[in-house]
Each structure stands twice: as structure tokens, then as C-alpha cells.
Amino acid sequence: MDRSNKPSPITASGTGPQPSVRVENGRANARLPTGDSVDVLLYGATVVSWKSNGKENLWVSEAAKLDGSKPVRGGIPVVFPCFGPPPKDHATGKLPQHGFGRNSNWEYLGSSSSESGSLARGGDDSIKLDFGLSHAQLSEEAKKQWPYAFGLVYSVTLGKDGLQTMLNVTNQGKEMFEFQMLLHSYFRVDDVTRCSVNGLGSTTYIDKVLDAKEHQQSTPELRITGEVDRVYKSIKQDTTSIVQDGKSRLDVQRDRLVDSVVWNPWIEKAKGMGDFEPKDGYKNMVCVEVGAVDGWQKLEPGETFEGGQILKSHL
Known part of the structure; x- marks a missing residue:
């Protein structure tokens, strides 16, 4: 896709070790001198690995198709322009569950040293990878299902202090469109039964497991003791934390977003998913997914929406 401010390749800003980027075989890899790294598939612009201090922060099924x-x-995975099965009476109604963002081939737009922003302290400290998707790149089927002119730029910034993922949505057409977006993050934990998700106290959520009705989080922490599928709406706190054995494991900071989904399939649902392996892998993962999924975001011609997350690992 065309982009006037396409970032320049990384250039050395000093005599010490520099960040490196490698793009091959449909995958982009960035690495810092510290050894921290991130891997992103061009298919779906899906981040499939984020390592800090030599340890993996993300969970990927052993049966996942890469x-x-x-x-x-x-x-x-990047969920766009609808979350879950779309309503049949909506403009996204003909699209598959979670839309086309996660199953389209994105373009690698380039890399740049990131000297500004939440994770940067200088050119050697962080590196940003940009990926693009537009209407022209969609499959013919997807073009018919959702015929709007749009441009997406997904920026993945690896820093010494964490990982930032931001989605920029632009309406490039002549008519308004509505959309939802979600970053469907699967986080790796040692044992989900020894974990809690904190920062959701007093928040209203829709419980998709219980009755799909609204409830209010009555405790400051959520313990995973069975299948969980909750949409938390208009969260007041900026940060949701995964706490393991009483210690902070990972912080998920929403950036210009106020909704989050918490999901774990537990025993029976994991058994029923063909691409979920090992079947007891639910013990080692929990999804905390930032997004705009409570209703629809309206974007007029020429307007832009941006939202994402900043992840900080405490490994």
C-alpha cells in the first residue's frame, strides 16, 4: 500500500551493537542488542513470538498453522473489522468471524529506529516494524463482503522495556463505515490456576459463557477456575495486569482503547478445537485482548482511528 512517510531502514547511530531486522519467508524478525526479539508473520500481521530476557511471553498452539x-x-492476531460472528443485519454481516485482518496477506512497509514514544530512550533502545493492508490487497471474496476503501497500518515496536502494537485505521473512501478492532493477545503463563487478572474491579462485562448478559466485576482480581469469555467495557484503569504466584507477570496497558476481552477455553472447549495443542495447553495461557468492541466505531471519509497496547514483561 502507498505510504508517504514510509520509514527508512535502520542505520547505525553509534559504534555499539545495533538493532537488527530480517525479513524472509513471509516473516519479519527484529532483535535488540540485549537479545530481546519479536517475530511477525506477514500473513495476518500476527506476532508469533516476543522474547524478553531469553524467555517467551506469548503462547502459540503446537498445532497452529504458520x-x-x-x-x-x-x-x-489482529481482529478487524468485526469481533466475533458479525450481526447479519450489519455491513460486516457477510464476513467470517473476526473479519479478514488476521487472514489477509499484509505488506511489510519497513523498519525504523524509534526515538520517541512510550518505549524509546534512543535509537539503539527500540525498533519499529510497520505493516500495511488496504482494500486492494484483499481477496476478491473479502472485497465483495466488505466493499469499503480503507487503509491499515500496524506498527510493532520492540523496546528494552516491552512491546507496543498499534493499529491505525484510515477511511480512504467517500462514505462512512463502521468497524470493530481487537488485538487478540495470548500470553504464556506457568499455571493459569496460580494466576489472576488484576485491574478490572467494578467494571461492567458481558459474560459469554454464563448468559451473554451484563454483570459487574465485584472483586479486584479475576481468578481463572473454568472457561472464561468476558468482554469488559469502558475500563477506567489504563492497565490490566497478569499476576502469577502473587508477583506481577505482565502488564497490558491500553492505548486509546477502553475495552478488553479475557478468554481461556478451559478443558472441554480446548478439546473441541482442532488447532489447540496440547489439549491441556489452556493451563499455560490466558488471553487479555485490548480493543474497541463495545458497539461500533464510525469513521467518516478521510478520518483516522488509532489504538493499541503497550506490553511490559516482568520475567
């Missing part, structure tokens, strides 16, 4: 044949089970 060849572009189907959306990845795990990592950080």
Missing part, C-alpha cells in the same frame, strides 16, 4: 493457510491459534 504457513498462511488459516489464522494462527496464538500469538497476537
